[in-house]
Amino acid sequence: MSAAQNRPFRHTATVVSLAVITALCEVGNELAEEASKALRHSETQKKGKNANKTRVSELQDYSKQAKANQEVLDNTVKDWFETIYIHRYRDVDPHIRVDCAKAIGDWIVAYPDLFFNGKHLRYLGWVLSDPNHSTRLEAIKQLHRFYADKNKIGGLKTFTERFRARMVEIATRDAESNVRAAAVELLDDLREGGLLEPDDIDNIGRLVFDAEPRVRKSVVGFFAESINDAYEAKVDTLGGQEALEEILGEENDSFDSPCQEWIKLKCLAEGLDSYDSADGPLPPSVERGPGQGVYLLHAGSADTRFMVAADTLHEQIVEVREWEKLAGYLLYDTSVADQNGDTASGESQLKQELRLTESEEVILLEVLNSSVKQAVSSLVEAHSDKKTKKNKKQKEDTEEMQEKAARHLANLIPRLLKKFGDSPQTAASTLRLGRVLSLEAFQEFRQDSSTYATLLNDFNKQFLSHANEEVLAEASRALLRAKSYHELGDVPDERIDTLWEDTIATFSTLTHDKDLETRGLLSTTVLDAMSRTVLRLEKLSSISNPVEYFETEPSAPATARSETSEPSPPIDSLIALINRAASPKGSDPETAALDDALAMHASRTVCFYFMWRIPAFIKSLQTTTLPDIELENLAVRRDAYVNALGAVLKTRPVNDELNALVSGMLLDTHTIMATLRQVTTDKNGDEYLVLALEMDAVLQKRILRVFGAAEAAFAKASGKHVEVEAENSQAQESEEDDDEEPADPIDADPESEDEAEDEADAEGGDEEQTQASQAKRVAKLQNSLLAEQRLCELASKLVLAVLGRMVNVAVIKQRLERNKTRLGHNFKLVLEHLYAQTKGKKPRAKPPLPQPKLAHNKQKPNLPHPKRAQRLS
Template identity: 25%
Template structure:
C-alpha cells in the first residue's frame, strides 16, 4: 500500500490548491442561484404559514415542500456537525435505512434518475462544498463495499491517513465475520445495485469530461483511494474498488478516443489550411486550428497519463488476482478497451495479458486448487464447474489416484447436482481401476482351469479354460467401489490454506491470497450408516448414489441379472474339480456378508428406479405399452423369486428389511396373472413370520407395510383376510402374555421384563402406524382389563425417570396417540356413512387420561425428574393431541353426559407450555457458544469412528432440542396456542443456528396470512403485537451483552417487515394501516423513549445511547407506511413522549442518529405527496397532547381544502380523502390531455378549490 501512495502524495499540495481555487469561483455562482430562488420560496412559505397560524380548524403539521428548499435545509443540518480530530472518529454504524440521502442510498433505492443524481453532485462540487462532494464520492466507494462505516473529511484531505483509515475499517468488518458485500450479493435488494453503480460512475466521468476531470482534484483523489483499496487483502474492498476503477478507465478511454479523433480531424483541417495559405502569413482560422490541435494533444496526453496510472497501479495487479471473478472483470474490460481505444490498447504491452491466460509452463500448477474447489467449494455452481474440469483432467491422467478416490466419494453428496456431475468420473474409475484389472486377473485364473463337463460328458467352456461369470464380477466390483467411496467420504479433510505444501506454495507465491477467505467446508452429506433411513429405500445413501450412476454405468441396467445373482450361492463346489481350484475362481464372484448387504440395497434401488420411471412416464405422457410391460415383467420375475429370497435372508434382520421393500414396489396383479394364489398366501405368511420373529423396529415397519399392501388388494382379499385375522389374534395374545405376569405398578421391573415389553410395544407401534388395529387395544384380558389400560400404565411409569424404561415409554405414548387418531378417523367416517361405531363417552375418558398423563410428564412440577427425551416427546404429542381434537367437526360430537369431543387448550396450559419451551431455549443458549467452539476445533481433525459416533450423538441431541421448539411453533401456526406465545421463539432469530431459524421462518410465513383478514378479527393486531414484543425481547437480549450489536435484531426486523410486505401482495386484502401504526410504531416509540429516559435519569449514558438505537429497528418498518395521517400520528406521539420523558434530540449528539434516520424515513411518505412536517406549528403541539384515540379522522378533508395543489400532485392519497372526492382526478399533463372538455372540468375544480382557500383566508 505504501508504494501505491508515494506518487499521489507528491501531488497533494497541488490537489489542495486546485480545490481551494475552485471554491471561491463557485461561491459567487451559488450565491446568485440561491438569491434567484429565495424570493419564490419566501412567498410560498409566507402564504402557507399564514394559513396554518390563522386557521382555527387546522392543526395538521404539514406544509408545501419543494426540492430546493429541502436540499438546502439538509445541507444546513449537515454542516452543523463538528469535524472530528482523528481520521476514524467520525465512523458510524450505518444501515441501508440510515443513509437514504447519501449517494449510496440514492443509488440503492433508485430514488432519482442517474442523470439527476450526477447533476446534483456536480452542482455541489462546483459550489462552496467541493470537498464535501469529494467526501460523498469516497464514502460512496466505502459504502459500496458493504461496510457500515463512513470516512470523515480529515482522511479525504490528507493522503497519509488513507491507509490507517482503511485498515481500521478492515479490522472492524473482519471482526464481524463479514462475508457478503453488495456487488456480489444475491439478495433481492442488491439485484440491480452493481449495474446502477456502474451507470453512475460512467455518467459521472462523462459529464465531467470537459473541465472537472482536469482540475487536479477529482481524478487524482479517485486514483489514490481506488489504488489503495484495490490492493487490500480484504476481498469486498478489493473487488468493489477494482470494478469501479475498471469502469472509470472505460469512461476515460472513450473520452480519450474522442479526443484522438477530434485531434486527427483538426490536424487534417490544419494541413489543408496551411496548403491553402501557401507559406503566407497564417490566417486566423489557421491559428485557431493550431490552438485547437495543441489543446487536444494536451488533453490526449493528460488522459493517457490517467489511463497509465490506473493500469499500472490497479489492472496490472488485479488481472492476476486469486479471485476468479476479479480476474474475469479485468480481462473482460481489457477487451472492451481494445475496441474503445484501439490506438492505445491494441498494443503488445496489453495483448500479452491475453496470452498469459492461454498457457502455463507448470501444467499442474492449479491442480491442487481445482481439486480443493471440487471437494469443498461452498458455491454450488462453481463447485459443479470445478468437478467437470477435474473429470476432464482425470480423463487425461492428470489427477492422482488418491484425489480420484476423494472426488469419487462425492457420489454420496446430499446435493443432486454434485452427484450428477461426478458420475462420469465414477464410471471411468469403475471401468479402469476396478473392473478391468479384476476381469483380466479372473480371465487369467480361468485360463489355467480345465473346462467344466456336463452330465452328458460334454465340455462346456473355451478350448483352453473355464468361462467366467463376467456379470458377477461387475456386480462385485461395483459393490467394492461404493464401499471404498463410503470409507473415503469419512477421510476427506478440509483444506488448510496455511499448510506448508510445496504445491500450494507454488500457487500462492504466484498469486495474491485473499486473507478474508474462510476455510472451505466439507460436503455435509449424511455419510455415516447411522444417518441411513433404511426403511425408506429412496432416501438411503446407496439409493442416492445409484440414482446418479444409473445412466452412466451400464451394469446398473441389469435388474434381472441382479435378482438372479442374489439367488446364487458361490460357497459350495458344483463340479468334480477340487475345492481349491473352484474356490480360486469363486473368490471373484462371492460377496462377503457386508458386501451382500450393500448389493441388496443396490438391487432394490435399481428395481425402484425402473418402476418409478415407468410410473412417471405414464403420468406425463400417453400410456406407454412398453413401460407397462417392463413393470409387469419386473413384477412377475420378483414374484417368482421372492419365496427364495425371503428363505435365504430371513434370519438376517438388516438384509430382510430391504428384501421386504420389493413387495411394496411390484404390481400385485402379477400373482393373479401367474395364478399364484398359494404363493401370495405364502408371502403373507412369511411376512407375518418376519414381523413376529424379528426384534428390530425397521423389520416391523417394513413387514407392516407389506401386510397392509397385500391385504388391500381386492383380487386377493379372500386369501388375505384369514391371515390378517390370525395376525390380529396373535398380537392380542402377545399383549396379554406380555403383561399377564407383570405388576405395572411396581417400582422396578427386571431387564428381561423390560426387553419383552419393549419388543411387544415396538411391534404394536409400527403396526398401528399403517393399519387400524384399535380393536386389539380394546380387547380385555381375564381380569377385564383392556390392553389400552395396560399401555397407559406403561406411560405413567415415565414419571419415575428410569432411563432404562425410556424406549418403552416412548413406544406407549406413540401407540396411544395413534389409537386416538384412528378413533377420530372412525368418528369422521361414521359421520359420512351415517352410522356410529365409536363409544364417544369412552373415547373422551381415554383422551382425557392420555392428555393428563402427558401433561404430567412434560409440564407438571414432577416433570423435572422425567428423562429429557421422554419429556420432549410427551410435549410434542400433547400438542398433536390438542390439534387432533380441535377439529370443528367434533364440536357437535358429544357423549351421553353432553361433553364435546372438541377440545381447546386452556390459557394456563399455554402459558406453562411456553415457559417450558423458554427454559429449554435458555439452556440451549448456554451451551450453544461452547459447542460451536468445540465443533470448530473438531473440524480440523480427521473423523475417526469415535468422531462419527460423537457426530451422530450430536445430531440426536440437536433433534431432541428442536422437538419442543417445533411443537410450540406448530401450536401457534395452527391456532392451538395464541400467537403471542410465539415471542419466546421468534425473538431468538439468528441465535441458535440454522435449524431454529428455519422453524422461525416457517412460523412467520404461516402467521403472516392472518394479517390481512377481516378488520373485525383481533388476530392481525395480535400478530403485530407479537412482532413488536419479539423485537423488544431480541433487542434487550443483545443490548445486555458486553459486545452489544443490533445485527441479529435488525435481521429479525427485516424478516418480519418482509412478511408484512408478502401479506400485502394480495391486491384485495391489505394489512390495516391503522394497526401498523398503533401496534408497531407507537408501542415501539414508547418503549424506546421510556427506556432511554429511565437510563438517562440514572446517569447511565451508555445504556441510554443503546436504547435510542431501537429507532433503527423501527426504521425497517417505515417503508410500510403509506398514509400521511399515519405519519402525522407518529409525529404527534413522538412530540408527546419526548415531552413526557423530558428527552430532547440534539443535532450534534450522535446518540440521536438513529432517531434522525427514523424521522427521515417516515417523512419520505410526505415527500412523495409533496408535503412536510412542521414541528414548530403551535397547533401541532396542542394536538400532540390529545389521546391517540381521539385523533380527528376528518383531518385529511381539511388538509385537502387548505392545500389543494399538493394533494392533486400526490400519487397515493389517504382512503378517507379518496372517498371525499370520488369524482376528482389528478390534473392531466399536456401530453396526456383527453380533450377540451376534460381540461375545462379540471380548471373548474382547481378554481373552486382556490375559492375555498380564499374564503377561509378571509374568515381567518
C-alpha cells in the first residue's frame, strides 16, 4: 500500500510503516543496551576472586542471545527501510517527504548504532535541496538535534564537509524566512563545534542586515559571539586582561575615559563595516539592505541599515544599550600622542586600537541613534505604563531621568557636530539625533527655548556650510520639526528667516548681471557655488513658504550695479536657469554635469514655489478682489516654467534620465493648477481658469515618449518583455509634428547584452568569474531598482494628471494600461489608483468630460477615433 497510486492510501501506509520502524528502532536500542550491559557484568564477575562461573556463563549466553536478536531485528529494519523509506523520502507528495525526514531523525536518535552514520545521514543532506520549504525546514530541525548534542559532533564531521555549503546557502538565500532563521540557528551549533570556515562565518554574520526581522533575530547570537572573539583577540594584542586593566587604571563613572566597553564597540564597528562593504560601494540614491542581495531606494526619513542592525543587537550586546559610553567614545581624541613620547607604551597602543576610520565613525553614530531612541522609548513606556502602579516618588524619578537624558543629548549634539560636522556622512548621522528630541518624553525640555535655540543655531550652521543633499535634508527636517513644537514659540521661524535672507542674498549676488540661460559663459567655480545655493533654496522651499522671498526684487550689490541691468526677482532667475539643461551640451563633462544639476535644482525649487503659490492664490480669490497684474505675473511665470521644461524635453534624448524628472515636474505643475477648477468666487471672474488649461498636446506626446523609454529601460534591467511596437510610429509622428531630432533607439531586448557578457565571463578563471558575476549581479539589481523607481514615479504623476483631467484622459489611460500586467506588481498597484473612485473597478460609463466631436466618427462622438488614439498614445 505504500506504493499505491492513490495518494491518501500511500500516505497512510507510509506513516504506519515509519511508525513500525520507529518502534523496531526502540526495541533494537534496548537489545543493544542489554547485550552490552550483560557483557560488562560478565567481565566484572570474572575479575573477582570468588568468581561465579555459572553466573558468568549465564551473562555471556544472555549477551549472545541479545546480540542474535539484535541482528535479526537489524535485518528486519533494513528490509523495511529499503522497501519503504528509500522510495518514499522522494515521494511526489511533500507531506510524505516531511514525515520521512522527521522519521529518520527519530531513528538516528533512537538507534544510533544502526543509523548514526554517513550512509543514513546523507538522506537528510539530500533533503536540504528539496523544493518544498516544509521539507527543508524539517531536515534542518532534525540536524539541529544532532549538532546540539556535543557527543555526536565527532561523527558529523564528514557529513558537515559534504553539506556545509548547502546549509550556508539555505541560511543566506532561501526564499522562506523561517527556513533561513532555522538554518542560522543550525549553523550557530556548527560554529560552536568548530565546523565552520571563516568565509562561512562572514556570510552568516552579514545577515544582521537582513530584511526579515526573524532572520536578524536568529543571527544575533552568532554575530555577538563573533564580536566577542574579535574582542578577545584585541585584548590579547594589548597584553592580556591584566595588562588592559593596568592601562585603564581604576574604574570610574566618567563616560569620557577609556574603558573595556570601547574596545568591544570598536570590534562592533569593524564587524559591521566589513560586512557592509562586502558588495562594494553603492550609488548615492541606493541603500544596501537590510538583506543579502537586497537593495532599497534611500529614504532619508527611514532608519538606515546600521540602525536596523543596532535595534536587533540591542538586547544581546550590552554595550549597544549604553549610549552615554558610546557617545564618550566618539568624542574621545585618539590622535593625542603619549605624554612621555613613548609610542610603544600601553596607553598609546590602546589609543591606536581604539582609533576609528571614517566609515566606522558613521556606523557608531548610527548605532548611537538607535541606542538613544531605544533608551528614550523605554523611558516613555515606563512613564506611560498604566498597568504598573507607581507612587509619586517613582513618577518623579522617571521624569527626572527623561529631563537628564534630554539635556545630556542637547549638550551632546553640538559637541558631536563640532567634531564630525566637516564630513557630510558624519554630519548627517549626527543631525539625525535631532529626531529623538521630537519624542513626547522631551516635551518639558523643549520649554527651555534658550537651550533649543542654541541647538537650532548649530543646525543653521550645518545647513549653510554643507552642499550635501543628505545633510541639507536632515537639517531641513530638524527645522521643520522645531516649527511644530509650540513650546518654542517663534524661535524656529526666526532661524528659518535667517537662512532665507542669507541664501537669497548669496543667490542674488551670484546671478546678478549674468547670462543664466546659456552654457559655457560661467566658470566652474561660479557654477558650483550657484548649484549649492539653489540646492539650499530647494530644501528651504520644501519646509517654508518661499513666495515672499522669490517675488521680491533684491537690491543689486554695490560692486555689481550697472545702468543697463536691473536685478530680477529670484523666481525669474530660477526659471531662466532651467534653460541651461536645454542648451547643447558642452565638451567638458564636469561643466555639463554642473549645468544639469543646477537646472534640475532650479526646476524643483520653482515647482515648490507653485505648490505654495497656488493655495495662497486660491485663498486670495475667495476673500479679496485681485488686481489683474497678479494673475498676469503668475500666468507669465507658469508659461515660462512650462516652456523651459518643454524645451528640455525637446532637446534631450528620449531616454535621458533628466527627461523623466522634467516630465514629472511638468505633470506636477499641471496637477497643482487643476485645483483652481474647484474654486467658487463672487469677487473675481473666471479669468484665473487660464492657469488650469489642459496640457499642450505636443508636451503630452513628448512625455509619453519618455514614459515609453522608462518602460523599456525597466524591462531591459529586469528581464521583462513589453509591447513597444507603437513607440516607433509614435517617434516618427513626433518628428513630423514637432520637428524634433530622431529619438535615441530603445533596445527592447532585455537579454542580449547580459547574455553576451555572461558568455564572456564564463571563459575566465573560476575566481575571476565569481567576482565578476557577483559584481554584475549587484549592478543589475541596482539598475533594475532605479529603473523601476523612475517608471513608477512617472506613472504615478501621469495617474494624478488623469484624475485631475489635465491631460487627454482616454489616450493616457490607454497608454498606461498597455503593459499593466507586464511590469511587475508595483507598477500594477500604481495604475490601480486610476479607478480609486470606483473601488478598483473599471468604469463602463463615458468619461465625465467628453472629447470634442470628430467629423469622421459619428457613431461615437464622445470618443477619439481608434487610429487617432493609437497615434496619440
